[in-house]
Amino acid sequence: MSYQLRSFLQLVEAVFQRLALGAFALSALVLTAVTLLAALGHLPWLDFSVNIGAVPYDNAGRITQVAVTVLVVMLCFFLPANRRIMRLESSHRDFHIGMSDVARAYCAAHAADRQGLFQLSSEFDSVRERLAYLRDHPDLEALEPEILELAAQMSHISRELADVYSDEKVARARAFLTQRQQEVEAFNARLDQAKHTCRELRDWAHMVDLEESVAISQLNRLRDDLRDLLPELGHEDVVDADGKVIELSNKAAAE
Template sequence: MQSRRMSYVPISAYFQWVSAGILLVVTIAAFAATIAGFLGFLPMLTLPLQFGEVIYPQAGAAIQVGAIVLLVAICSTLPSGFRVSRLENSHRDFSMCMSDVAEAYQFCHAADREGVFNLGTEYDAVKERIMYLRSHPDLRELEPEILEAAAEMSYASRELAEIYSDENVSRARGFLKHREEEIALFEDKIDRALSVSRELRRQKEAVEVEEAAMENRLHALEEEFGGLLGELGFSRTRTPGNVISMPHATAAE
């Protein structure tokens, strides 16, 4: 039965388009012939009528004009007829698409996170969501069943939308941003402390190098001075504190 219906729809649509095309061509041709008749390029329809003793010699022209008006009126109804036919076909071939439901649910869930819906009971809450989806400019072509399913899904996930509302998410992001700023400030303090520590260590090493150099020079001086004292006949004995004691010379010496 479904295959017969699917095969019937294209055939009926085909005949509808063919009929509309023929009607449009006939209307244009008749309208052009009538205009040409009024301008004298073509003869008008001659159909004398008599009503009692009265004869109407221009009845043919009047009938021709009336037929043109009727054809134009019929052609003006063709767009609405095609829209109705397309709507019937869409209802006949309708099947709920999960992508459309997901799209409608995303809009509804986003509005729920923003705190748009305030009604508490299930019936009123679902109805409020359906009205919101119907008024949305991007969802006007969706079927009512899709909007209803999306509204029910949004109502079922209302607690999730409340927990992850835009206000809560914004507050959490602000808290994390504040923590990041504190961490960055703490890292800056650590970097400065490390820099000071490295500078102190460098200065300490420089002082140690200078002290070692001074000790080496002092040791060299002691060696040189000790040799000179030996040549002069003085004996050198070390005492605590690196003090060299020398004997006192007499007056005769």
Template structure:
């Protein structure tokens, strides 16, 4: 597609230059014919024209003078158009060259990040990069000055390529991946701990409630038991066979204290 556009642009430029040359020749021929006609060497252009029913005998001469004036004005106007065309062509070539330089620089910078270039001095580093770009299959059609500019740009950004080399970037990505995995593991453990904490808290509440209920039952049983103790104590103090009540020793049971 780019090759077809280049051919079309070249053809358009050639046709515009040919048209400009033909207009210039036509202007010169018309100017010469008009001059010779004014000197009486050549006859004026004959033309039957007029307004309404009248016919002007000077219509051919007026038309010839007007055509000559138009051709001369076009000859003076077209150089400005040619300069504009040349400026557009120069701008287009500049854009293409900048794109080529950018492509070559990207390839050189990518190779620099992978550690292809090892020479330290500035002159040797530029030569090494230039040799690499000249042998690269994607840059076979580029001009030498474009490759030279890209090599110099790559040498200037050598420190940047060393700082963000592929090995360092890979280590940084691996480190961040490990940190992310550790963070995910910590979050999972934290969620498990929160679930266990909630279960233990609920379990503690249930045990406290059951313990309170058990203590309440125990207190009620003690109260009922000591309500029966006076009768049991009287029966124990009076033996059924009528023997001496002092023969046996009975230890009275103290009633439970309230609130204990």
């Protein structure tokens, strides 16, 4: 249930309570006047008879009228107590409404304090400065001076908190955290790029090793084939210190 609807229902309840009290008091006054006029002979009594068993009571109407009048008059003595209870309920509702207004005024003063609008340090000057700001605030024109003064005092008490969490410091902290986050994101991007480059170089080195192994295998096979083929062609092969094959004819080999 919203605050506006609850306030409306409380207002309707208070109105009906006051109407009921007024109607009850008016009824007591009318019954008392009618009974007194009937006792003086200016008005007739309430007339009806009641039979209790076999005994008839012809004056039952008069007894009933007098009893109801006395009962209503006795109940009227409880009206002041009920009125005091209603006054306490009204003051309780007014207290909650006042605290809500104090909280709203304090939020405005605290927000201004976080922006650095208040510069005076002494308690009297600080409270007066905040009070002047709240009086000139466009959203707080309908509030009472006592509420504004209480909100200004609360704002002065929490001035250290407003200084610690000022808008400038909060903005600087946000900017620092944003920069750190950007640096972390850039570092992660470079790290991913380095990982990709490392994988690429490792795969490339593996491919080069495979190709080199294939080339060496083919070279050794070629050497074997050439070593077997040279004697048949009348040549001899000589391997120098660097592992190179030097082809020599039989005549050169004889010399």
